[in-house]
Amino acid sequence: MPAVLSRLAAIFVAACLLFTAQVVTTPQRAAAADPGYLMLHFTGEGSAGQQMYLSHSADGLHWNDLNGGAPILRSTIGTKGVRDPALVRSPDGSKYWIIATDLCISCGQSWSDSINNGSRNLVVWESKDLVNWSEPWLLNVAGAIPDGRNAWAPEAIWDPETKDYVLYWATNVPLDGRTKHRIFYARTSDFRTTTTPQIYIDRPGTQELIDTQIVEVAAGVGNYRYVRASGDGQITIEGSNSILGTWTKLGDLSGIGLTGTAGTTGTKVEGPMWMKFRDRNEWALYLDQYAIGGGYMPVTTANPSAPGTYQIPASGSYNMGVNKKRHGSIMNLTAAEESRVLARWPSTPAKRLQSFNFQDRYVRHTNFDVRIDQNITSDDAKFRLRPGLAGSGTVSFESVNNPGYFLRHANYDFQLVRNDGTAQFAADATFRQVAGLADATWSSFQSYNHPDRYIRHYAYQLRLDPITTATGRGDATFRVVN
Incomplete structure (x- = not known):
């Protein structure tokens, strides 16, 4: 009799453990x-x-x-x-x-x-x-x-x-x-x-x-x-x-x-x-x-x-x-x-691009043209660095106050243009962020579809140019700041 009771008790304990394990391990749907x-x-x-x-x-x-x-x-x-x-x-x-x-x-x-x-x-x-x-x-x-x-x-x-x-x-x-x-x-x-x-x-x-x-x-x-x-x-x-x-x-x-x-x-x-x-x-x-x-x-x-x-x-x-x-x-x-x-639309923080050789100036758009201007803190100078529209490991610059509009080059000039969803637009609006040509602690932005050219300013206007001189290297170097 004691052996039978012992065996029943063991079975009961095992059943309880099995039930407990099932309760613990059954997946519970989380609201999130x-x-x-x-x-x-x-x-x-x-x-x-x-x-x-x-x-x-x-x-x-x-x-x-x-x-x-x-x-x-x-x-x-x-x-x-x-x-x-x-x-x-x-x-x-x-x-x-x-x-x-x-x-x-x-x-x-x-x-x-x-x-x-x-x-x-x-x-x-x-x-x-x-x-x-x-x-x-x-x-x-x-x-x-x-x-x-x-x-x-x-x-x-x-x-x-x-x-x-x-x-x-x-x-x-x-x-x-x-x-x-x-x-x-x-x-x-x-x-x-x-x-x-x-x-x-x-x-x-x-x-x-x-x-x-x-x-x-x-x-x-x-x-x-x-x-x-x-x-x-x-x-x-x-x-x-x-x-x-x-x-x-x-x-x-x-x-x-x-x-x-x-x-x-x-x-x-x-x-x-x-x-x-x-x-x-x-x-x-x-x-x-x-x-x-x-x-x-x-x-x-x-x-x-x-x-x-x-x-x-x-x-x-x-x-x-x-x-x-x-x-x-x-x-x-x-x-x-x-x-x-x-x-x-992740909660990507807005950033500004500060010029290396004119450090009181920032990239901004005005009437959809793009240039560098002094002490600009308005949303005209704020962009979100999105994953590149044309390829991994690249970036595209979306305007904060004109969502859906990106920095895009055409005929080597820059404008703020609405993304039309084409492959051409994506390529023109995509860049590789590399070590600054004038200072490796800053950044330069190499064109995705014209890799021999970089974003630079010339007479304060943004352009896409080959960089061959010290002045060009300074013009093509920027710091990404808040």
């Missing part, structure tokens, strides 16, 4: 191992703040500014400013679009101008891979609206019923001499042409509505397939089972403790932006605290159609990064998309 989230946004007023910025998060709550905190795209058309962007992915993942408000406050436009006689256009970019973007174009969406004064805060959602996009935005059509923004919509398949705009959301009387965003909710969560959050004095929550069907008001977020100016609650936020956590049945609704200049903060819920379930996360449970993040769009990334985005 899954693809993360991409936020497209603007940062504030002025020509620099009203451009396209990207941030990345592994968990949807802690955000890192990409591209060293600099814009990834800059509008060169319309008002030359962009706000309120939406990031749209085609159902098959083969195309992406950015659609944004054509608006530049404090850089040529006042709020009164933009409200009463603003741009009727949206700014649109297109991409096949989320990192290489077309030149922007203007899409006139409000020109066909009688007495339509502007076009703000665009959004778009794929409609599976009609196999195209419902594009919706706010336009001011005055009522009884007062402004009245309401939401219009049109259909589009390519963001180049649209159907005739129709009223989508029109609040009673003089109540205005500028911001709204729709999220599709999985079956089994709440009673509605679609939920939209709208900034119409507070954040109003509505539900529907069809994008263009009947919407039911479910409540608002005025009671959850969002503080605005003068102690008011729930009424001083705008720009609702949805995000679904990929690892659990929980959503974040990001809200822009415009009244206190606070930028985005999240509220969370397990049921978007139940306003009473929204909660403000505990202090310290989220971090928005360095840049202020304002009215934008969040995309759940695939692994391939995340890899491409993080490779294209």
